[in-house]
Amino acid sequence: MLDERKKNIGHLFDGIAGTYDTLNHLLSLNIDKSWRRKTIAMLTPCKQLLDVAIGTADLAIEAVRQQKAEYVQGLDLSPEMMRVGKQKVERDGMAQRIGFDLGSALEMPYADGAYDAVTCAYGVRNFSDVDKGLSEFFRVLRPGGELLILEFSYPANPVVRFFYDIFFSHVLPVVGRVISNDKDAYSYLNKSVKDFYWGEEMARHIEAAGFHDVTFRPLTFGITTIYKAIR
Numbered sequence: 001m002l003d004e005r006k007k008n009i010g011h012l013f014d015g016i017a018g019t020y021d022t023l024n025h026l027l028s029l030n031i032d033k034s035w036r037r038k039t040i041a042m043l044t045p046c047k048q049l050l051d052v053a054i055g056t057a058d059l060a061i062e063a064v065r066q067q068k069a070e071y072v073q074g075l076d077l078s079p080e081m082m083r084v085g086k087q088k089v090e091r092d093g094m095a096q097r098i099g100f101d102l103g104s105a106l107e108m109p110y111a112d113g114a115y116d117a118v119t120c121a122y123g124v125r126n127f128s129d130v131d132k133g134l135s136e137f138f139r140v141l142r143p144g145g146e147l148l149i150l151e152f153s154y155p156a157n158p159v160v161r162f163f164y165d166i167f168f169s170h171v172l173p174v175v176g177r178v179i180s181n182d183k184d185a186y187s188y189l190n191k192s193v194k195d196f197y198w199g200e201e202m203a204r205h206i207e208a209a210g211f212h213d214v215t216f217r218p219l220t221f222g223i224t225t226i227y228k229a230i231r
Helices: 002-007 009-027 031-041 058-065 079-093 130-140 156-180 185-194 200-208
Strands: 046-052 070-075 096-103 115-121 141-152 211-217 224-230
Touching: 002 211, 009 079, 009 141, 009 156, 009 224, 031 058, 031 141, 046 130, 046 200, 046 224, 058 070, 058 079, 058 115, 058 211, 070 211, 079 096, 115 130, 115 200, 130 141, 130 200, 141 200, 156 185, 200 211, 200 224
Parallel strands: 046 070, 046 115, 070 096, 115 141
Antiparallel strands: 141 224, 211 224
């Protein structure tokens, strides 16, 4: 069932695009903003950055704010998420610095070695084939280019994990359903996090795609993790 939802992930996010940012900030108590800031702070300044699963463009906007990229090319499967992102980019006066393409991370329409860096926030676990997506990241990066992935993970501390499970299993689906008026989307997001891998296992998948110097940094009791690697 989860794999079937991933095949239609663009449509799922189209349905919640209008409330996506509100729910992210509300449910994380705005901590998600600091996660993105810390991710971009780890990026070496570059000319051409590819932001995969750009969505509503929060990570891309942060990259421009921190002057870490001269230009950010975004890619996403959800037209509605990108419509919201474009509005934010235009509002912030960044329309000449951030672009949007509709397309799949598993078959990206870019040349080999086209980018200095690739970022992806909360998108990898939604790929129907994670290893293929990581291989595409490797392909479009120039030699020496950087990969930064921000993704949900599971806390190692059993007490934190207990409350995390309650939140993801009961609070998130209910609040998400009420605010987004979508009864299935946030139940899917709950399952997608619980069924995904993180930490050392995720690092091994990144290495298997060809990357080296793979490191990872858990944040906020391990509920999310930043992965960094070199092409």
